[in-house]
Amino acid sequence: MRDLIVIGAGPAGLAAAEEASRNGLKDILLIERDDYLGGILNQCIHNGFGLHHFKEELTGPEYASRFIDQLEGTGINVMTGCMVIDIDEDRTVTYVSKEHGLVSEQAKAIILSMGCRERTRGAIGIPGTRPAGVLTAGAAQRYVNIDGFMVGKRVVILGSGDIGLIMARRLTLEGAEVLACVEVMPYSSGLQRNISQCLNDFGIPLYLSHTVTEIRGENRVEQVVVQEVGPDRKPVPGTEMVYDCDTLLLSVGLIPENELTREAGIKIDPRTKGAVVSDDMQTSLDGVFACGNVLQVHDLVDNVTAESLRAGKAAAEYVLSGKKRGEVHSVVTKGAATYAVPQKIRCDAEGNVTMSFRVNRTIRKGTISLSGKDKTFISIKRSDMTPGEMQQLIVPMKLVGNIEPQEFVLDVEEVTE
């Protein structure tokens, strides 16, 4: 039986597999669906990666190559062009590849690091015709940056997620005219720096509280209609703007790719759409761990790496010690916090637990606290929290102490002066 099978060799799977190896696991299999390692980082050719983890500014492929280079000499078995089609409750993984055919093998531990997928036109239901030229920002990014195909000449972008912003700049530099970036919410879900360097630098207008209400065109996109939306997010009649364009890019959110997780009967958090995990990144199924965008959609790969190192270390400890998870505290959210990962904290956890969460609105000045039944363990002030940026709270377990299993409340409140 294998010590560990890691599913997906993007930044999460690479870091997790390597950390498991460093912590003593010998027989590790890393499975990747694409023909090369590094996942989506390979198409993210822009810079801005690695400031936390490597203390320098790298592009996506450079960030990936650091981890790919580190694989050498670890003895980790790597399979590319290989797709996992099933995980059983007894941790049997079934995969297919040209080279090996259909294979089932059992592992002492599994790490889920399959990443996420983009929401498509179908997920948001834009009315109109169904011509060519409507594609997700990430698909366009792959066409342009990996395959070398340009996607259009006159482009409108719906959604102001980071990938959409990055593609606005990228397509402009490749000679396209990006006419507008349209966001249904009154705020952008992208990073401020990307609005500055990808839109403002090139004079691309950002329309907040606007959306695309119609796509026109027979074979290819010919026009899109943009309308302002009210506080109820319904289009306001009379505000129509018609753009002559041949391409509509969608940057309207990412969804963790958890088909395998669900089929294995692993509990999913409806808010994150990722697995419910304890602070050691272990899912509801013993010996199965999750990290990276399959667990929760991150903004920064550096955070993915940190989370995946925790998963890799925990998986190694699980296999080597044979120790099952004991009792856990559960974490619920209150106030502006929309979710919290991990959803469980082991009663015997040591060191620091990193809680990740997001807020449901922009908070200029706020407090973040974590409390148990009779005690507030930690309470800090934080300014400038936005829905687009994941927040983290480091909880030293010595502040929690040795207490009976109970419900913890992560509370984010706005402070008004």
Added chain:
Amino acid sequence: MDMICINCPKGCHLSIEKDGDGWNIQGYACERGKAYALSEMTDPRRTLTSTVKIKDGTITRCPVKTSAPIPKDMVRDAAKSLDSVTVIAPVKVGDVIVANVLGTGSDIIATRNIAKA
């Protein structure tokens, strides 16, 4: 003048005003932010990332970047100048693809290892 710092994901809100012979810079959380605000007023620069064609490799595009930021108003021209560049695999991260691009003093370097097919 108000601006958003692009150095890191924090995106600090900076403001900079002329103050006699110097500048009054507010809102930065680190020295990089302070330097960014000053450079935006005196010599704005950006890192360009793009791709060039690659022959005989396992993939057909080689991602590249400028080895150091180049003047902001030259970014479009520098990107355009890469349209005619083709490299031959193998390529290693950091290999110089175009030296001293458009006389900026900055090189275009590869950002991915690409083996020979």
